[in-house]
Amino acid sequence: MIKSKLFSSITQTLRGIGKRMTERIWRLGAGTRLFFLTIFYSGESFKRFHLTLREIYFTGVMSLLIIVVSAFFVGMVLALQGYNTLQKYGSSEAIGVLVALSLVRELGPVVTALLFAGRAGTAITAEIGLMKTTEQLSAMEMMAVNPIARVVAPRFWAGVISMPILATLFSMVGILGGYIVAVPLIGVDDGAFWSQMQANVDFRADIINGVIKSLVFGVACTMIALFEGFDAPPTAEGVSRATTRTVVISSLTVLALDFVLTSFMMVI
Amino acid sequence: MDRTKIDLWVGIFVALGAAALLGLAMKVGNLTSSKIGPTYSVTAAFENVGSLKPHAPVKSAGVVVGRVDSIAFDSKKYEAVVTIKIDKRYAFPKDTFANIYTAGLLGEQYVGLEAGGEDDILKNGDTITQTQDAVVLEKMIGQFLFSKTSESKADSKVEPSTKAANAKSGRAKSTELGDAPF
Numbered sequence: 052m053i054k055s056k057l058f059s060s061i062t063q064t065l066r067g068i069g070k071r072m073t074e075r076i077w078r079l080g081a082g083t084r085l086f087f088l089t090i091f092y093s094g095e096s097f098k099r100f101h102l103t104l105r106e107i108y109f110t111g112v113m114s115l116l117i118i119v120v121s122a123f124f125v126g127m128v129l130a131l132q133g134y135n136t137l138q139k140y141g142s143s144e145a146i147g148v149l150v151a152l153s154l155v156r157e158l159g160p161v162v163t164a165l166l167f168a169g170r171a172g173t174a175i176t177a178e179i180g181l182m183k184t185t186e187q188l189s190a191m192e193m194m195a196v197n198p199i200a201r202v203v204a205p206r207f208w209a210g211v212i213s214m215p216i217l218a219t220l221f222s223m224v225g226i227l228g229g230y231i232v233a234v235p236l237i238g239v240d241d242g243a244f245w246s247q248m249q250a251n252v253d254f255r256a257d258i259i260n261g262v263i264k265s266l267v268f269g270v271a272c273t274m275i276a277l278f279e280g281f282d283a284p285p286t287a288e289g290v291s292r293a294t295t296r297t298v299v300i301s302s303l304t305v306l307a308l309d310f311v312l313t314s315f316m317m318v319i
Numbered sequence: 320m321d322r323t324k325i326d327l328w329v330g331i332f333v334a335l336g337a338a339a340l341l342g343l344a345m346k347v348g349n350l351t352s353s354k355i356g357p358t359y360s361v362t363a364a365f366e367n368v369g370s371l372k373p374h375a376p377v378k379s380a381g382v383v384v385g386r387v388d389s390i391a392f393d394s395k396k397y398e399a400v401v402t403i404k405i406d407k408r409y410a411f412p413k414d415t416f417a418n419i420y421t422a423g424l425l426g427e428q429y430v431g432l433e434a435g436g437e438d439d440i441l442k443n444g445d446t447i448t449q450t451q452d453a454v455v456l457e458k459m460i461g462q463f464l465f466s467k468t469s470e471s472k473a474d475s476k477v478e479p480s481t482k483a484a485n486a487k488s489g490r491a492k493s494t495e496l497g498d499a500p501f
Contacts, residue, residue, distance in 0.1 A: 101322065108325045112332045155343065216336030223339035245346065258343050 082278040085199075089207045089277070092200035102205040103212075110171040110206070110273075111213030115220075117166055122154075122221040125162060126228025129153055134237055146239055147248035150229035155252060155261045159222035161309050164268035167214060168301035172276035175206055176297040179280030180290035203277050210276075214269025215262050222261065260316045267308060272301045358385060358404040359443040363417040363430075368399045369453025371419055371428045377403050379432040384409045387430060403430060405441075412437040413445070419453035428453060 096103045133149040179202065182188050191198045226248075233239040252258070276297045283293035368390060377385035385405035393400050405411065414435030421428050432447075441447070 104329050105325055107329045107332070112328045115332065115335075213332075216333060216339075219336055219339040219343060223342050226343075249346070254344055258340075262340075 078278075078282070081282065082274065085203070085278050085281060086274050088199050089204050089274075092197055093204045093208065095197075095200045096205040096208050102201070103208050106205045106209030107213055109174065110167075110209050111216060114167060114170050114213070114217060117170055118163060118217050118221050119224050121162065121166060122224035123228040125158060125221075126150060126154065126225030126230075127232045129158075129225070130229035130232035130237070134233065134239070143237075143239055144243040144247055146229070146233045147244035148251045150233070151226055151248045151252050152257065154222045154225040154229075155257050157309070157313075159225065160218045160261050160264040160268055161305060163218040163221045163265060164214065164272055164305040165302055167210075167217060167269075168272045168276070168305065169298055171210065171213070172272050172297045172301050173294045175210070175273070175276040176280040176283070176294045177290060179203070179206075179277065180283035180285075180293050183281070183283060184285040184287070184290060186285075203281065207273050207277060210273025211266065211269045214272070215265045218261065218265035218268075256316075260312075263316075264309065264312050267312060268305050271304050271308060275301045275304060357407045359407055359441075360388065360402055360404055361411075361441050361443075361445050361447055362400055362402050363447040363450050364393065364396070364398040364400050365417075365419065365450050365452050366398055367452040367455060368401060369419055369421075369428050369455060371401065371430070371453065375427070375429050377405065377430045377432060379409070379411075379434065384432065401430070405432075410440040413439045413441055414449060415441065415447055416449045416451065417447045418451040421454065 129150045130146055133146050134143055137143045137145055137149065179188075182202065188198045188202070191201060230244065234241050234244055279293040279297045279300070280290075283289045371387060371390060373387050373389055375387040376383045377387060385403050388402040388404045391400045391402070392398075401417075403417075411432060412435050414437045416433040416435065418431045418433070419428055420431045435449070
């Protein structure tokens with residue numbers, strides 16, 4: 052009798068795992084379908100560009116404050132920590148190279164994507180989830196307005212356009228922050244700071260790769276946010292859970308994609 | 320939200336982004352200093368190019384006059400054939416010396432050209448005949464040890480090994496090994 056109880060609890064667990072796995076794979080498939088539908092119905096977001104423009108304002112411009120302030124502090128911390136270690140080997144003039152390469156190659160795209168997912172991604176998910184809950188999406192369908200073309204696609208292209216801009220701004224402001232700590236505060240030579248940086252940062256290999264990374268992260272974060280909102284259960288609890296899932300899944304995806312992209316780029 | 324206000328802010332946003340990219344390209348990267356002018360190609364054969372890479376600078380008197388284009392292996396003479404592109408503004412005589420030096424602490428290697436005294440100048444496709452290889456650390460230590468032991472046989476054996484240990488760590492601490500081998 053005890054054996055059968057143990058057996059049934061094991062099978063219960065296994066079925067639970069199987070169920071969750073199939074749900075995840077189903078969601079992945081549904082998400083991919085939404086991605087292709089978004090691309091397919093994108094015509095309207097460019098013909099009626101004011102829709103996309105409005106979304107760029109809400110995803111990009113409203114994220115400027117957090118991006119710029121974070122960038123400034125990240126740059127300053129990089130300069131401080133970098134100087135601390137470089138000084139031991141007498142290479143404190145390489146601080147410019149350290150700050151610039153760390154930001155342009157990695158921190159710019161990745162930290163921007165994480166902040167973007169937290170700020171703009173959750174806003175997108177909550178907005179679309181609420182639209183679904185208050186039946187606005189169904190009302191649109193009844194009026195023969197394609198909700199994907201009208202609601203989802205403009206937000207997608209707004210996210211894709213905003214991300215590289217935000218990432219580049221992050222890198223630039225971070226380098227400025229590093230400069231302010233390294234040159235006036237610590238006393239590293241001004242000329243050495245910039246000239247070493249210019250000698251070691253390659254436009255194609257580093258800066259362009261950073262922009263490519265931020266584009267890929269933009270697509271990933273925005274698509275995840277859109278899908279979670281579109282697929283949220285139409286309840287208050289459902290929307291709040293969807294918002295949390297956006298942040299968690301976006302963050303993990305960004306970090307995993309970062310590794311994949313870096314490994315491609317390092318080979319080139 | 321007022322349309323004109325949105326347009327204004329989005330315009331500022333995109334302009335800021337473009338300015339940041341431009342700033343990165345100009346100030347941070349090496350876009351402005353890359354070679355754009357016309358160049359002519361010259362080849363040089365070395366026995367050992369060390370860690371010389373394509374796009375490494377070619378300097379004469381410390382000024383960048385060209386770039387390393389490609390490095391190939393000659394399987395008949397077992398040498399490395401380096402093709403360098405020199406800016407057309409600078410003419411070098413046929414007996415120019417091409418050496419491989421190391422720049423600074425991090426050991427990035429470059430080709431140094433020292434002009435000779437001949438009247439004929441190098442043209443597109445010519446070969447530099449006077450070359451000197453890159454400094455290979457192990458060979459230097461071997462030379463140093465050999466010269467030290469043959470010099471002071473009376474001294475204890477401790478001295479050469481500590482000197483060798485200093486020479487080995489010298490790469491991280493000083494740029495002395497960047498000079499051409501004496």
